[in-house]
Amino acid sequence: MAEKMELNEVEVWDGNYAAAQALRQAQVDVVAAYPITPSTPIVENYGAFVANGYVDGEFVMVESEHAAMSGCVGAAAAGGRVATATSSQGFALMVEVLYQASGMRLPIVLTVVNRALASPLNVRGDHGDMYxxxxxxxxxxxxxxxxxxxxxxxxxxxxxxxxNVRLPVMVHQDGFITSHTAQNIHPLIDDEAYAFVGDYKPVDEMLDFSKPVTYGAQTEEDWHYEHKAKQHRALMDSYVVIDRVFEAFEKKTGRRYNRLETYMLEDAEVAIVALGTTVETAILAAKQLREEEGIKAGIVAPRVIRPFPFNEIREALAGVKCVAAMDRSCPMGAMGMLYNEVNGALASIPADQRPLMTNFIYGLGGRDLSVKEVKRILREQKGHADVGHVTTPIQQFSGLRGPKLGFYETKRS
Structure with a gap:
C-alpha cells in the first residue's frame, strides 16, 4: 500500500513537479523513461516517489526515448496504467512508437514539456515538438x-x-516558462485525486490468458483503411468524454475547462488565436488595448488541439473581422498549423462574412513575446478590419531581427 503524501491547500510547485504529483496521485503502475531537458524533473520526481514508497509502481530506466515509449506500450498492453514524459528531440525519437500506441488503443499518458527542435541545438521552449x-x-x-x-x-x-475512448493522451506545457516557474497550486488530496481518476480497468490485456489477444497485427490493404478510419472516428468522438470529464472536474474543484477557451470575445472585432503561456500575455494585452485605446480585442485559445475544436472555433470567430493566428513553430515552407486549422474551421462561413486571417510566427527557441508586441499585432488587425482587407504580408515573423519576412502576397480578386 502506497503511503499518502501530506499536501497543503496551496502548494508552490513548478509545472514539472505539478505533473509529477498528478502521476503519483493517479498511482501509475509503470513509468518507463529517459531524461531530457526540460522534462527530466517529471520522471525524476516520480522515481523519487517510488523509492520513498509513495507509489506502488515501477520506474523503468531505459536507453532512449524510443525505448521509453516502447516500454510504455508493452506495459499498457499487459494491462497497466502507464505514463512517461519527454521533450524536443526525445519526442522526435518517440514518434514511431506514438503511432503504435494510438493504433493499439492504449491509454498511455505522455506529459510533453515543449522545446525547440534541433538543429541548431536549443533547450528553450517553442511548439515544434507539439506540432x-x-x-x-x-x-x-x-x-x-x-x-x-x-x-x-x-x-x-x-x-x-x-x-468509449481508449486512446493515449498528451498534456503539453511550455518548456521553462511553465515547467520551471513556481506558482501557487491548489492540489486535491491524495484520496480525492485517486477517486476522481478511478481504478484502472484493463481492456484486452495480454496477460489475461483466458482471452488471447493480438497486438501489432499486419493488415495491408485488406483492413488497414478501415482500422485507421475507425481510429480517426474514435478520436473525433472523444470530445463527448472530454467535455464530461471537464464538467466532473469543475464540480470537484470549481475550476472550469473547455475544449476552446475564449476571453473577451463577445463583442470583439479583432482576435488572436494562441497556445500555451502566450495566452496569458495576450489576455493582458487585449485588456490594456480595450482600456487605453478602445480596441475591441479578444483571445481564442484551443485547450484541446486533438480532436481540434473546428465547430467551436467557427462559432466563436463568426462575428470577428480579423484574426491573427500565432504559431510558435516554424512551418518550413507553409503557413503555420494554427493558421491552417483555423482557416479550415472558418471555410464554411460565406466569404463575405468570413474573418480576415493573418499568420504570425513567433517565439522560436524561447524568444520572448512581449505585451507590447501583442498590442502591436492587435492594432495591425484593427487596421486590416477597418479597410476590409489585409494590408501586410499574410505571414510575418514577429520579433525577428533583420528584414521583415513575408512569403505570401495579399492581393485579392
Missing part, C-alpha cells in the same frame, strides 16, 4: 500554466481510459 505529434492519433491538451499542467494530467487518465 510534430499532431497527426499521431493521440488526444492532445495544452496547459497554459502550472496549475493547468496538474489538472490536465489528472484528467488525462480519466479521459484516455474511458471505455
Amino acid at each position: 510534430l505529434g499532431r497527426d499521431s492519433g493521440w488526444i492532445q491538451m495544452d496547459a497554459f500554466n502550472a496549475q493547468e499542467a496538474y489538472d490536465l494530467t489528472l484528467m488525462a487518465f480519466k479521459i484516455g481510459e474511458d471505455i
Whole structure:
C-alpha cells in the first residue's frame, strides 16, 4: 500500500513537479523513461516517489526515448496504467512508437514539456515538438500554466481510459516558462485525486490468458483503411468524454475547462488565436488595448488541439473581422498549423462574412513575446478590419531581427 503524501491547500510547485504529483496521485503502475531537458524533473520526481514508497509502481530506466515509449506500450498492453514524459528531440525519437500506441488503443499518458527542435541545438521552449505529434492519433491538451499542467494530467487518465475512448493522451506545457516557474497550486488530496481518476480497468490485456489477444497485427490493404478510419472516428468522438470529464472536474474543484477557451470575445472585432503561456500575455494585452485605446480585442485559445475544436472555433470567430493566428513553430515552407486549422474551421462561413486571417510566427527557441508586441499585432488587425482587407504580408515573423519576412502576397480578386 502506497503511503499518502501530506499536501497543503496551496502548494508552490513548478509545472514539472505539478505533473509529477498528478502521476503519483493517479498511482501509475509503470513509468518507463529517459531524461531530457526540460522534462527530466517529471520522471525524476516520480522515481523519487517510488523509492520513498509513495507509489506502488515501477520506474523503468531505459536507453532512449524510443525505448521509453516502447516500454510504455508493452506495459499498457499487459494491462497497466502507464505514463512517461519527454521533450524536443526525445519526442522526435518517440514518434514511431506514438503511432503504435494510438493504433493499439492504449491509454498511455505522455506529459510533453515543449522545446525547440534541433538543429541548431536549443533547450528553450517553442511548439515544434507539439506540432510534430499532431497527426499521431493521440488526444492532445495544452496547459497554459502550472496549475493547468496538474489538472490536465489528472484528467488525462480519466479521459484516455474511458471505455468509449481508449486512446493515449498528451498534456503539453511550455518548456521553462511553465515547467520551471513556481506558482501557487491548489492540489486535491491524495484520496480525492485517486477517486476522481478511478481504478484502472484493463481492456484486452495480454496477460489475461483466458482471452488471447493480438497486438501489432499486419493488415495491408485488406483492413488497414478501415482500422485507421475507425481510429480517426474514435478520436473525433472523444470530445463527448472530454467535455464530461471537464464538467466532473469543475464540480470537484470549481475550476472550469473547455475544449476552446475564449476571453473577451463577445463583442470583439479583432482576435488572436494562441497556445500555451502566450495566452496569458495576450489576455493582458487585449485588456490594456480595450482600456487605453478602445480596441475591441479578444483571445481564442484551443485547450484541446486533438480532436481540434473546428465547430467551436467557427462559432466563436463568426462575428470577428480579423484574426491573427500565432504559431510558435516554424512551418518550413507553409503557413503555420494554427493558421491552417483555423482557416479550415472558418471555410464554411460565406466569404463575405468570413474573418480576415493573418499568420504570425513567433517565439522560436524561447524568444520572448512581449505585451507590447501583442498590442502591436492587435492594432495591425484593427487596421486590416477597418479597410476590409489585409494590408501586410499574410505571414510575418514577429520579433525577428533583420528584414521583415513575408512569403505570401495579399492581393485579392
